[in-house]
Amino acid sequence: MSVFLGCCGLSLEADLITRLMTGYNREARPVEDASTAVQVDLDMALAQVIDVNDREQLITINVWLRHFWYDEHLKWNASDYGGITSIRLTSTTIWTPDIILYNNVFDEGFAQQPEVKAIVNSDGYVTFLYPFTFKASCLINVEFFPYDEQSCPLKFSSWAYDGFSLNVTNRAPSGDLSNFIRNEEWTITELRAIRSEAYYSCCPEPYPDVTFYIIMKRESLYYLYYVVAPCIIILIISLLSFAMPPDSGEKLSLSTTMLLALVVFMQIVAENLPTTSRYIPFIGRYFGAIIAVVSLSSMLSIWILSFHFTNPNPKPPATWLKRLL
Structure with missing residues (x-):
C-alpha cells in the first residue's frame, strides 16, 4: 500500500506535486546560484502557413513551439516515489521563460498562448510544448513575381531577461517540417534556425535570440x-x-x-x-x-x-x- 499512497492518504504523484509546489515561487528563476544563466533551448515545428498577405506584408502561420530548460527547484529521487520519473504540471504554476515573437503583429484572437501542461522529469528537465497561431511582419519582395522566393524571419527572444540571466539557443540547426500541411500557393523549402546576440542602446548586456527563417517559393501555375x-x-x-x-x-x-x-x-x-x-x-x-x-x-x-x-x-x-x- 505504501507504494501507491504517500502521506495523508494521497497518491505518490499527488504527494510529489504537493512537496514540489510547497514554497515554490514561479517568479524566481529556477537556479540555485543567482549568477547562473538559465539555459533555454528553442525548437519550432511549422504546422501550417494560413495566409501570406503580399500587399500588407504579413504572414499568418500555425506553429508548435518547444522550450527546454532545467529547473533546479523541481528535482526528486524517483526511487522515493515509486519510480515516478516524470510528471505534468500546468505551465501557469511553474516558472516559464518569457519568450516572445519580436516581429509579432497584434490582432484579436491571435498570438494567445494556451494554458497547457509542461513535462517535468526527476532531474529537473522541463519540456514545454504548445501550439501557437500568430501574424508576423514579413518583408515581401515581389520583384520576380510570380517566380519569387521569400524569406520570412521569426525572431524569438526573452523580453525581460538579458543574456546573463537567460541564455536562448536553438536546439537544432533547422526547424521541424514533418507535420507541415501543404499550402496550395507556397512551397516551403527550408526552415532555418540561427542564433544571434543583439545590443540595444538602453542596456550594455547582450540579448540573445533565435530566428527561424521560413524559406518559401511561390507556385506560379x-x-x-x-x-x-x-x-x-x-x-x-x-x-x-x-x-x-x-x-x-x-x-x-x-x-x-x-x-x-x-x-x-x-x-x-x-x-x-x-x-x-x-x-x-x-x-x-x-x-x-x-x-x-x-x-x-x-x-x-x-x-x-x-x-x-x-x-x-x-x-x-x-x-x-x-x-x-
Missing part, C-alpha cells in the same frame, strides 16, 4: 494560367488585326479593346502587390512590354486607316516607304 496566358492571347489577337482589311471598320476598335483588357488585367494584379518604388516587379515589366506592343499596334492601325481613307484617289507609296515595309 495559377498566375500563368489565369493572368500570363490570357495576356499572350490578347497580344496575338491584337497583332492579327493587321490582317483585317481597312474597310471592315473594326480594325481600330479591336486594338483598342485589347489595350483596355490589358490595362484591366494589370490593375487586378497590382491591387494584390505591395506598393513600392524601389523596383518594378517582373510581371509589371511584362505587362508594360505587352501594352507598349499593343499601343504601337493601335497607332499603326490609325496610320494605315488614315492612308486608306484620306485620299479617294490614292497614289502609289513612296520608294522609301516600300523599302521600309
